[in-house]
Structures are given as C-alpha cells and as structure tokens.
Amino acid sequence: MNPISFLTASVWMLFFGSLQAAQHWKLESPKDPTFAIKGGVVQSAKGVEGGSLALDGVAVLEVKESAKLGHGGKGFTLVAWVNPYTLNAGQQMIVAKNVYSRNQREWGVMIDKDGRFRLYLRQGGWQTVTAETRPKPGHWHQVGVVVTPQRAELWINGKREGVGAMKHPLPQTAASLTFGGVNDGGQIWQNLFGALDEIRLWDSPLNETEMSARYRPVKATHRLPKHLPLGGEVFSLWNGPELPADPERIPFAAGIQHSTIHRPAEDGYKFLHGAAIVIHRGVLYANWANSPTNENGPHETLQGRRSRDGGKTWEPLEVVGPGFKGADRHSHGVLFRHRDELWTICSRFGTGEPNGRRFRGLRGEAFVLDEKANQWKSRGIVMRNCWPYDEPVRMGNGSYITGGQDKDGYPVVAMSRGDDFTKWDSVLIPFPPQLKPSFAETTVWADGAHVLAVIRGGAGVAWVSTSDDHGKTWAKARPSNLPMPRAKAYLGRLSTNQLYLVSNYRNRDTLCISVGKPGAKTLSHMWRLRHGKSGPPRFPGHAKGKQWSYPYAHEHEGKLYVAYSIGKEDCGLTVVPLASLAHP
Template identity: 40%
Template sequence: MHPALEVGPMHSRLLPVAMLWDPLAPVPTATEVRRLEGVRFEVIKLREPELDGHRWLHGVAIYRYRDIFFTSWGANEGQENTAGEVVLGRRSADDCRTWSSVEVIGPPLGDEGRSHGVFVAHQGRLWAFHSRFGKGEGRAFPGLCMEAFALGETTDAWECRGVVARGFWPLREPLRLANGNWFIPGCDEDWRAAVALSHGDDLLQWDTVRLNVGERVITEASAWAEGDEIALVMRNQSPLDPANTCAAAALSADGGRTWTDPVESNLPLATSKPYCGTLSTRQRYQIGNSVRGGNNSRAHLTIAVSRPGEKLLSRLWLIRDAEVPPSLRDTYGCTDRQALAYPHAVEHDGKLYVVYSAGHLPANQNSAELAVIPLAALAAR
C-alpha cells in the first residue's frame, strides 16, 4: 500500500481519509480527459492596468443573492499580498451575461492589504468575509485576520463590520454544520491549512483551528461536510513525487475541532487552490487542475464528480484548457495560452457557475473568467 494511505483506524461514512478518487477508475491524462459540452464562457473583469492601474487580480468568488450574482476578487497595483491590495467586485442581473461597474468591497488600508474572500447569505443579509494582512506575526501574511462586510439594506453598499477571526484567510463560502456552527476552510498566517468555526449563528465571532502539518507545506483548504463530519481537500506543496502532485486530505468527526493529520491523497492536483462542493444531484465535485501526469501545470481546469450519493470522485471532465475559447478571443484581443486557477462555484437553475483566474502573464496578472456548465453534462453513473 502507498504509505500515504496508511492512515490508521480513522474511517467514517464520509471517506477513508486519503482516498478521494475511486481507485477502480484511472484518472484521465490531459490527452484522455473529455471536454464538457454546452459550456458558456464569459469574462467578468478583464485585466486592464492601463485603465484602472491594477496589474494583479486573483481569487474570484461568486454567489447568488436575491436574483443577483455577486462576484469579488483581490486586486493590486503592485505585487500580490502587499500593502494597498483591495477587494473589488461586480454584479449581474441577467444570468452573468453583462456586469455592473466595478464596486469596492474592501477599500485600501495604507500599509496593510485586503484581499479575496467569500460570500454567504444569513438571516436576510448578504455577508462577505475577506482577508486582511500587513502588520503583526506570520511568516507568509503578517497579522493575517478575517474581516466581515455586510451589504447595507438601505444603502446597497458594503459596510465593514470589523475583524472577526485572527490568523485566518477564508477560501470557501461557509458551510452550516449539524451542531449549528458555520465552518470555513482556508489557511493561516504561515500559509498552512486552517479552518474557522463560528460561535453558532454569530457571524462576528470565529475560532481559528490549525491543522498539524509539521514541516510540510499543506495549505489552501476546501471541504465537503456531512453532519458534523468534514473532509478537507488541500493544496499540497510537499508532494511525495514533485512530478506527480496530488491533493492532501484530512478528516474531522467533531465539527472541525480536531483533525486527522493531513496525508497525501490519490487525487492529482497541481499546486493550486482546489474548490469542493455538492450538487443538487447529490454528486460531490472538485474543481482544480487534476489531470493525471499533469506535471504540476495549470493549463487544464477540470471538474471531478462522484456518482449520486457516493463519496469518492470517479469522473473527470475538462472545463477549459489553456487555449482561449473562440467566444472570448475578441474580448482578450489575443490567443496566448493561459494558466487557469483558483476556482470557486455556485449552482443555480440547473447550471454550475464556475469562476476562476485566467492569465498568460507571470505572478497572477490575471483576468476574472466564468464558465457556465449545464448540470446534465456532469451526470455520472
């Protein structure tokens, strides 16, 4: 047995910790993976530094609230994760075909930065949780904390509600657990995997729980939850085989308070943030760069799904490869091959709306892009 699969007695109805992909179904290579049909592509925000000054864009999120699609991302006139970084967004009222002007969710903070995060609707209000960093302890993000913003009911503008968690960067929208708490996966100030747990329905108080990764760099968590059991899927910067990178996995059986030690899974994943969710068809899905033998490339954005009601992923499709789709070539004005990364998704009306970064320049100088996938295309039997 592969040593990464020797996880001891910790099993559950959710999954054996390190088994994310059905071992009886080989993961397709880049040449084998089938392209999804019927996908509509849109550009949410084009990289336009000559117009808005922002060279860097990353971490797009999407959420639907009161018939409006909300998106957000981090933007910077300089390099990522530096002072002056801000949170911007756009809205769409016509199924993501046209977009509002860019709005400011998290304005600049002088010698600190604000960056990408997530949305959730709760008790009749739309919330946004975003990272803030720049002053304090931390090897990667000094003074990292999570701030809350609420959409004003009368102003329709974003209002900062202050710091709600220390040492945490949110990377997936909150999940409600059986115990009444909310749960967010992400990373900490040292760029290691961490999660945040709310105090019940109080979205202004969260506890940060860090995973035991030792000297390894295992970070940027996403998750599935079932009751109080949670499975984390994480970016793995310390792979057993650097030529064949795989996601790391960990499991909690007590609502995220304690965790198994992360281990390498059998799901290929380039060193980039994954996104996990569950469709209305009861299929789990994971979006990332997950072709077998992908040589740690972000050239193939994929979605893996399970069969309805099952835990293990067993089918993989290509959402988009590095070639610019014909429908977007006029928008981009070029056909340069693009890296595709940092996905996020929301389901609505029989479709999965997937947002991600797309760019041909180094250092995440990206545009924000959207793929709309019909759920029927993701059927797995």
Template identity: 25%
Template sequence: MRSALIGLATALLILPAAASMAQDFPFELGGEVIDFADTDALGLPVPEGIETITIFAPEAGARQFNHGVVLLPFKDKLYAQWQSSDKDEDAPETVVLYSSSTDGETWSEPQALTEPQENGYISSGGWWTDGETLVAYLNTWPADLEVRGGYVQYVTSEDGETWSEPQRVTMADGEPLDAIFEQDPRALPSGRIINSAHFQPGLIAAPIYTDDPLGVSGWVRGEMENLSSASADISRELEPSWFLRQDGAAVTIFRDQGSSFFRLASVSTDEGETWSKPVMTNMPDARTKQSAGNLPDGRVYIVGNPHANRARFPLAVMLSDDGYMFDYGYVLRTTEDMQPLRFEGKYKRPGYSYPKSVVWNDHLYAAYATNKEDAQLTRVPLSSLVRPAED
C-alpha cells in the same frame, strides 16, 4: 522533473482500490479517469452547454492584476468578489472589488469594498449570507508583522450596495480571529458552518467552525494535527476546501505546500470539532487553490487543476457519487481557449488560478482568474454533469 512527476502520478493512480481503501484514505481517484498523455484536456470530455463569461477584463494603465475570484448568490443576484491592483500581486494599492449579476452573464461595473492600505494590503476573503444579510470577508495583511500572516475583517449589507464599517471576525471567546480566512465557508445540514483559516504566527492552516448563522462570530478552531513542514511559519496544508461524504463525514482537502503535487485530505465525523491527521491522496493537483462541494443531489465535486506539475491548466471538475471514489470528470477550460497574457506583473503567469465554486440556478459556477488578470467564470448545467456513457 515533469516526466518524473507524471510517472509518480501514474504509479499512484493505478493503485488497486483495495490497497488504497485499506489505508483508510478519505477518498481516491479512479485509475483510468485522467490521461496524462493528453496535456491539453487530460482525456476528459467537455460537458454540454458549457459557457465561459468574463466578469472583468483589465485595460492598459490600471487594474491589470486580478485574482481570488469568489461567487455567492444573494437575493436573486450572483455576487463576485476579487482582489485587484495595477500591476503586481499583493501590491500596496490592492483593493477588493465586487460586482453583481442577475443572470450570471452581464455584470455590473466593479465597486471597491476596501481602500489601499498604508501598512500592507487587503485581499478577498469570500462571502457568506444567512439569507437576509450579505457578508464580505476581507483578509488583512499588515506589513509590519514579524512573520507574514494576517487577520480577517468583515462588512455587511442588506441590499448588496450599502456596506457597514469593517469589523473583526471573532472567536467563541470573543477574541479576534487572528488568521487569514479561507474563501470556502459552507454549512452542514445542521446549519453549522465549516471553513478553514491560516493562523498566526505565520500561516498555519486549521479547520474552524461556528454555529453563528451569520458567520461573523463564535468561531472555534477544530482539533487537527498538522503534518511536519519544511517551514515553521507555513503549514504543509494550505488553502483548503471541503465536501460532505455520503456517510456524513466532512472531508477537507488541502494544497500540499510540500510539492507532492497531490491533494492532502483530513476527515471529521463530529461536525468539524476533531479531524484526522491529513494524508496524501492520489488526486493530482498543481499545488494551487481548489474548490470542493456537493451538488443538490448529494454528489461531490472538486474543481481545480488536477495534474502533477505547477501549470494551472487545464481547469477541470472531478466527480464522485459518494465522496469516496472520484471516477469521472469533465474539462472546463483548456489551453486551446486560453487568451494570451497581455500585461506583465509580479507572480503573473498563464493559467486558470484559484477557482472557487457555487451552485446557482441549475448550474455549477466556477470562478477563477485567467492569467491573474481576467476575472472569469465557467458555468455548466447540472444536467450535463452526468457519468459519461462508455464507448
């Protein structure tokens, strides 16, 4: 099966650029960027000045499962949020933890944003800020829903230490947002915030947007036709992220739950109100969460596991000057420097899972869970993310 997937990946990656662009692809991966024969690093170079830092490492007896690490700068500190449980993923004792750092290297003792739930659990929903207030989103998964899904709450803080009581995130009509919130809200140049959510009943992914600077109200579901899915309860598109293309179009990328092992993508040219029907790109993906965005100079990046099987390694960043052609990249973590999985637990396996990213203090930060037990980040100086010199 693995060899067949690699063959498919190779066939798609060598499609002539003219053929792919004729199909109006949202973007494409250059044909010689990834070397699938190099299973450790995919033929990608290591950027200069790269550092890997541990935010939290579990010890025997408690908090051995950690996942969904998300970063955001706020008032001269970098904040990390993730979900944590004693052993198993999505266990009843799951809580959302957070930690902060003034330099990205030394992190405070984790504190809990939530308590264990009697009916379900709460997972990390990411961050937002208007510069004065820090918002922590909390994805709530009730156990008694007929179809698995949930809704999003939020808490706020002015100092990153004292938090408000949880409230519901709301839509433009004032009704609660009955959806699991994706962890990648980002703002357009106009200030409009674009994100995605997985709506009830079930988990049906759709883009959303709001003009509320705090990102807690006024959300509108963008118009997008989902692809057909094998399940009526889960869309084929899952766990999105997005970037701004050079022409001003917003591009949302999705994990493909249909197991094509390539990223799906949809485009909006009206600031998130309407979106094209998702198409399969030629960007490989290990069927997992990823993170996209723009560097300060406008270039586009995608952090993830870009190969055509379910192994969540290596961790890499793919780069594009214009958001159309991704024709260079770097490896961030390989199997050579992966620590062993130390504790057993439900759904745990080796890998760099669910990266989320942010630019802070002239570095690109990618946060992730290694083996779903260590909350870690890898940071790279922006000055190192240049097009590698040709041999």
C-alpha cells in the same frame, strides 16, 4: 562481479581510457560518505549493477563538495540510471544543481509533471529539452545530458532524443549537486519516488559514439509500492477509473459556457486573483483581490462587479474592501448569503500581531451589503489567523465551517459560534513535514459531524484530512490518490447529492471538475472545464503567468457558476449545466 559484468567493464575502460576520469557515484549504500541524505529515508535495492538506492519521495541526496562540478569551460556530460515508482508525484528531479531560494539556478533533469523526461537549463529564464520516450514505472532508464558551449542534448537509453541551442553559458553558482530532488535552502522538494543507480559526471562533453556505447538494456525491474510516498497510507479520494497522464483524454463537460467577468484596463488595477461568486435576489455578484501591480502587494483591495442577466453583462467595478495608506491591505475571501443578507469575509493582513511567516496579523473582516444604501459596510474583524476560501457550510451542530490557510501558510479551518457570523474560532489541521506547506489553501465540506478537507500540498496530489467532531479535532493530513498541483481547489456538494471538486489537473493549464455518485464520499468521474495555455498577461506583475486557477463555485437553478483567475489578471466565468455532471 560475474564474467559478463567484468567483460563490460573492461570494454568500457578500453573505449573511454582517453577521456578525463568521471565523477562516479555507485549508489549502493545509504552510508556513502560522498553525499548527505536530507529530508527522508533511503534504502538499498537491486540495481543496474549490484545495488541501488530507493528514495521514499521525501529524501534527497546532496553531494558533498560539489559546487564546482560541471563548471569547466568545455561543458559537461551526465549519465544516470533511474527507476521511477510513479508518474503522479509532480516534478521528480533526477539530478539538479539549483537552490531556487538563493537565486542559484543552473540546470536539472527530471521526470516532469506531464510524465516526460525533461532537461531544464538556465538561459536567462528556463529553457527546456524534452524526450519522446516516456518512463515506465518499475523499469530502469538511462538518462544522459550532454552540454557544450553551443548546444544541450538529452539522451534516453542510448539515444539522443532532444537538442536545444545554448544562447548563454550556464550560470556558475554555489549550488550543490543533488540527486532525487532539490534542497532549496532547507525546503526539500521536487522529490523522486523511485530508485537511482550508477551516476557519472564528466567535465567535458562526450560525443555521439561514446554516449551510445555507454548504454546496455537492463531487464531487471522493481516491484512497485502499493501506496504513494509521503508518510502514511494514501487517502482514497478518487474511486473511479485510472486517470490518464494526458489531460486531453479527459472529456469536456457538455454545454458549458465561458465568459469574462473583468479585464483590467491600462489605467486600472492590473493584478486580479481569488474570485468568489454568488447569486442574491436574482443578481450575480463576483468579487476578487485587486492590486495595482503585484500579488499580496501594498494597496491591495477587494473589488467586484454585478450582473443582472446571468453573467452576460456586468456593471461597473465597486470597491468592497478598500485599500490603506500603510502596510495593511484587503485581499480575496468568501462571498455568501446569510440570514437573507449578502456577506463577504475577506482576508486582511500586513500589520499587527501575530507576526506570521507569510501573512503578518492575518485576520478576516466581514462586509455586508446595505441594500437600502447600496453600499458595502464593514462588520469589523470576525476571524483571526484564517484566510477563508470557501462558502461556509453548515455542520450538524448548527455551526458553520470554512477552510483556509493561516498566517504561516499552513492548513486551517474557521468555525462560527452557531449562527453568529461575527465570531469565528480557528483550528489548525496537523500535517507531516512531507506536506511541505507553501500556501496550504484548504477547502471543506461537512456532512453532519464529519468534515472532509482537501488541502493544497506537495507531490502532485491533493492532500486530505478529516474530522468527526464538527471540526474541533483533525486527523493528520495525508496524500490522496487524486492528481492535483500546488493550487487552490473548491469542494462542495451539488443539489443532486454529488460531492464535487473543482481543481487543476497536474498543472494550471487544465481546470477540471470531479464528481462522485449521489451520496458517495469519494469522486469517480472527471470533466475538463478549461484546457491549454491561457492568454499571456498584458501587464507586468509578480507571480503572474498563463493559467486557469483558484476556482470558486456556486449552484443556482440547475447551473454551477465557476469563477476563477485567468493569468492572475482577468476574472473568468464558466457556467456548467448540472445535467452534464450526472454520473454515468
């Protein structure tokens, strides 16, 4: 140890000699017996004092015999050093004590999706405390948490930057302490891509003087990796200027118009999700999943409405895919024209084989509008093990392709047998475990034999796979450089020959459209369509919350019609003039 470090350590020992000894993790070697590495790779790197541990955005450190740490009645204090390598990797946990899947929720301190240091505390729901200081990739930051029976404090670099009142004691669960992510019953997520060093935990709160004295500036920096984490080189889906952390710096598309297609009434089905939209013979059709209360619940149906004036007014609800008395159900799907007929292929699941991890017996049922009888009539099961998500697009071999997810929530595509839409073949897209598929909803676009797939995945970015043989085989999915949370997106190409993607940006509070230059295969300009918190749901229901999500788009006569869910309760519509999407 050099003389300065020895003097610093001596002063600390004298100053804090009266305090109860802290649990101390130096984090100098991946072979430390006090923790187990889960999920990825951890390497030694230069630290605040001596070495540190660099995590690859996949790994988490689970501290052994740590379930009771911080459970003293006085509260606790945490001090940790963190050096993030990116702010575009979603929620990056620094230290946590949570196993969400087992309802073991206590607290966690992280770099959140908006690039801010934030403390989460379980107080019935989650209560947060946010810091003003923003982390700088490649630089060391000291993060402190002080919890007393009355309050919780968030400290950054020796300064108290946030305070929250404690209305209830924190839960005391069997969750282990974890560094750099969460081990959620075997699912490793909320991972840090960066380095950690010198973590200490006291079973008592330090006072202001003691916390301030623990900090000293660190000038050493880490060279930033060229690529984001998660196994393999990053796919360059975005080819434009650097995207801002703050979505309010993204301009709105000009001339857009918003309206509501449907709002449930007290006596109607109160859960709505997964809208689709199309124009057929001058009439605007939209449909969506409707259930009495909960997402993917029993008795879910496919319902919709029609507009004969471009979306200004809408006719009464109509049932497209009816409900069932048993566990079977219809849900949302795709809506499109084929051979001058109006088709929808919706998901159907709940009974039968195969018994999937997410959707038992998943299949797609086709309904076609009988225009003489003005009724939707079933053409039977046309697709298996694929929940389709976008309007089928024609490939160079004459077959059509749509993206989706399979019975286990994994990425999949379905391809028609030529022009016959009553027979589709499903093909899984391979992916590394780092994709962490939960509901890997996939959207595709085809140019000849080449097919691009954009997949909902982890790490706060869109994942991408490609096929060069009309969707028969696929490259292993990999992360892209386009920020996108875990939410369904919609990919297409405009009549101006511009590739476009409608997606959420960082979280579901912002819905954006990105476009490329005419003929390009990448995206390079972005506009906002919706931003801010949507109105809160008016009725209870599983998985509801403030959001603009699950877009579906259809172009007609110089306008792009974008339908989406509002809070998983209402169906929204934004009409975008194509002229406003011209690439600068």
